[in-house]
Amino acid sequence: MSKGRIILKNNGKKIMSNSNIQLPQKPNADFKVSEVFKIKSDLIVKGYKEKTEWVPEVDNNYVFDQETTLSILAGFQHNRRVMVQGFHGTGKSTHIEQVAARLNWPCVRINLDSHISRIDLLGKDVIKLKDGKQITEFQEGLLPWSIQNPVALVFDEYDAGRPDVMFVIQRILEVEGKLTLLDQNKVINPHPSFRLFATTNTIGLGDVTGLYHGTQQINQGQLDRWHILSSLNYLSPTQEFNVVSSRLKKLKSQKNKTLIKDMIQLANLTRAGFINGDISTIMSPRTVISWAENFTIFKDISASFKLSFFNKCDDTEKPIIAEYYQRCFGEDIQEKRPD
Numbered sequence: 303m304s305k306g307r308i309i310l311k312n313n314g315k316k317i318m319s320n321s322n323i324q325l326p327q328k329p330n331a332d333f334k335v336s337e338v339f340k341i342k343s344d345l346i347v348k349g350y351k352e353k354t355e356w357v358p359e360v361d362n363n364y365v366f367d368q369e370t371t372l373s374i375l376a377g378f379q380h381n382r383r384v385m386v387q388g389f390h391g392t393g394k395s396t397h398i399e400q401v402a403a404r405l406n407w408p409c410v411r412i413n414l415d416s417h418i419s420r421i422d423l424l425g426k427d428v429i430k431l432k433d434g435k436q437i438t439e440f441q442e443g444l445l446p447w448s449i450q451n452p453v454a455l456v457f458d459e460y461d462a463g464r465p466d467v468m469f470v471i472q473r474i475l476e477v478e479g480k481l482t483l484l485d486q487n488k489v490i491n492p493h494p495s496f497r498l499f500a501t502t503n504t505i506g507l508g509d510v511t512g513l514y515h516g517t518q519q520i521n522q523g524q525l526d527r528w529h530i531l532s533s534l535n536y537l538s539p540t541q542e543f544n545v546v547s548s549r550l551k552k553l554k555s556q557k558n559k560t561l562i563k564d565m566i567q568l569a570n571l572t573r574a575g576f577i578n579g580d581i582s583t584i585m586s587p588r589t590v591i592s593w594a595e596n597f598t599i600f601k602d603i604s605a606s607f608k609l610s611f612f613n614k615c616d617d618t619e620k621p622i623i624a625e626y627y628q629r630c631f632g633e634d635i636q637e638k639r640p641d
Contacts, residue, residue: 349405356408373532388534391586394501414463452495460500475527
């Protein structure tokens with residue numbers, strides 16, 4: 303990359319406002335979906351031969367969901383705007399990243415928390431010294447940079463974005479949507495290989511479950527502009543077992559394999575309990591992996607469970623969680639009692 307102005311750090315990389323990713327205008331490589339993603343499909347999709355520093359690292363242990371993968375691939379192949387919805391910890395953002403990684407497609411993620419404003423996305427005027435004089439210069443934001451490059455831009459926690467940010471994004475939701483910078487009297491045409499994705503915990507209705515404080519209702523006019531809405535659910539017990547065991551090579555013994563299966567069974571009990579309205583906290587695959595990792599550190603399944611999940615639960619729901627634990631492991635959780 304050529305030198306330029308730093309506008310934002312993304313995953314440790316410094317993004318330069320006046321430098322472009324050096325790739326062909328259009329993808330120049332073919333990828334057979336069945337071979338690359340290990341799912342049933344006869345599709346062949348386009349990607350890049352060259353791998354740049356903006357391409358995520360490939361996780362060889364990642365398990366792809368059939369429907370979600372095909373939805374994301376449609377976004378890349380046909381320039382569709384794709385939103386992936388699901389509970390936390392189901393791997394929504396990682397799913398998009400891992401598809402991009404295998405297609406060698408540059409990918410940038412932005413977490414739309416309440417602190418991200420339209421200025422952060424579009425850019426702002428900054429004061430600089432030039433030839434010994436102070437001058438005001440426009441510093442381009444991440445959105446104009448992304449739209450001018452062959453980038454898959456992912457908005458994480460899309461339903462937590464501020465209203466002013468939502469209206470900025472709405473400008474580029476159309477496939478040929480141009481970005482107008484009013485402050486600069488400038489209209490930016492999207493790069494032919496620019497792609498747009500979003501992940502969300504809710505479906506635009508706000509926090510109806512009580513799990514996701516801070517989420518907003520999404521304007522239905524904007525929601526309608528997303529071409530594909532894919533729902534990513536938790537993995538099957540077999541798939542989740544394969545993911546956890548592949549990530550933790552230390553737990554390869556038959557005894558530990560049985561332990562992992564019991565951990566996943568407990569996680570599924572919490573998910574069923576949440577659906578039935580018995581508890582308000584659920585164990586995600588991410589939590590199961592953390593539990594397994596903590597077990598390798600503390601060598602105690604009960605203690606690592608408390609540190610990974612149990613201590614996060616509401617006190618009124620802990621007896622139910624403790625019952626789940628007893629049903630799966632045949633023993634009670636060793637809780638500390640107040641003196």
